Structures are given as C-alpha cells and as structure tokens.
Amino acid sequence: xVSECMNPDCRQKLHYLRSxxxxxxxxxxxxxxxxxxxxxxxxxxxxxxxxxxxxDHVSLMRRRLPAPVEAHALTLTLVA
Ligand SMILES: [Zn+2]
Numbered sequence: 001x002v003s004e005c006m007n008p009d010c011r012q013k014l015h016y017l018r019s020x021x022x023x024x025x026x027x028x029x030x031x032x033x034x035x036x037x038x039x040x041x042x043x044x045x046x047x048x049x050x051x052x053x054x055x056d057h058v059s060l061m062r063r064r065l066p067a068p069v070e071a072h073a074l075t076l077t078l079v080a
Contacts, residue, residue: 002037
C-alpha cells in the first residue's frame, strides 16, 4: 500500500486519507497480477494530477484548474 505522496518534492506521509487522491493500477500479464497504489496529498492535488502514459507508466502533470478538495479514488486497470 502507498505510504507517501507521489510528488518527489513533497513526500508527505499518508496517515489518514482525508484529502488527496489515490489511484490503483493493476498490471495483468501472463499468470502474474501486480497491483500498485499511488497517492497525491491534498496540497499537491491542487497543482498536479496523475498522468497515465503507456501501458504501465504513471507520472505527474501540472493542472490548469484546481481540483476538488475532498478525497476520492480512481481505479485504473492496465493490461500488459
Ligand atoms: Zn504532496
């Protein structure tokens, strides 16, 4: 499970999911399934969002508009 903010300039520890956003990425390939979680804290979510590029690459991109403050989750399934 995720333990800190994905932003390398922040790295805030995740104690309670009160704000921000969590995504779960499921890699399904062959006989093995790998699940990864990524979290952006509330402050970073105002400036960044997740960017899904390619089959299994998750990075950050700058937002043009602020995000909602409340916590919410998104599940993305990637098939390798
Ligand atoms: Zn952060």
